[in-house]
Amino acid sequence: MALINPHINFNGNAEEAFNFYKSVFGGEFAMIMRFKDIPNPGFPIAKKDANKIMHIALPIGKNVLMANDVPESMGRVNENENRSKISVSAESHEEADRIFNGLSAGGNIEVPFAESSWGSYFGMFRDKFGIEWMVDFDPKYNGKV
Incomplete structure (x- = not known):
């Protein structure tokens, strides 16, 4: 794969x-x-x-x-672009919580880390460097999505 x-x-x-x-x-x-x-x-x-x-x-x-x-000399990167995000699929709820809390420190939380309507634990934020992240833990897949 x-x-x-x-x-x-x-x-x-x-x-x-x-x-x-x-x-x-x-x-x-x-x-x-x-x-x-x-x-x-x-x-x-x-x-x-x-x-x-x-x-x-x-x-x-x-x-x-x-x-x-x-x-x-090549110009600035658009720090507010919003066409892409980095998605992290954690192997446990604890790992997802640690990653979400760690990476979002000093950033902007867009979707708080919580149980989602589709059954996984999910959160989304822009870190203090302007990079957008999604963190997810789905107990059905145990982080193997």
């Missing part, structure tokens, strides 16, 4: 966001690469962008959450 590995663009705070995500999910970064680590004459990077994240990866279960900073 194929895996889905979300990739997020940030406006210079990818490392801060991923340290926060790591504090909630645990684990270690599989990779951290900065723009200064990949000199490319065809794609010059401003000195102020040299230490920003070119690629960062945090394994979560069998999946990988990835991201990068967008150099200022």
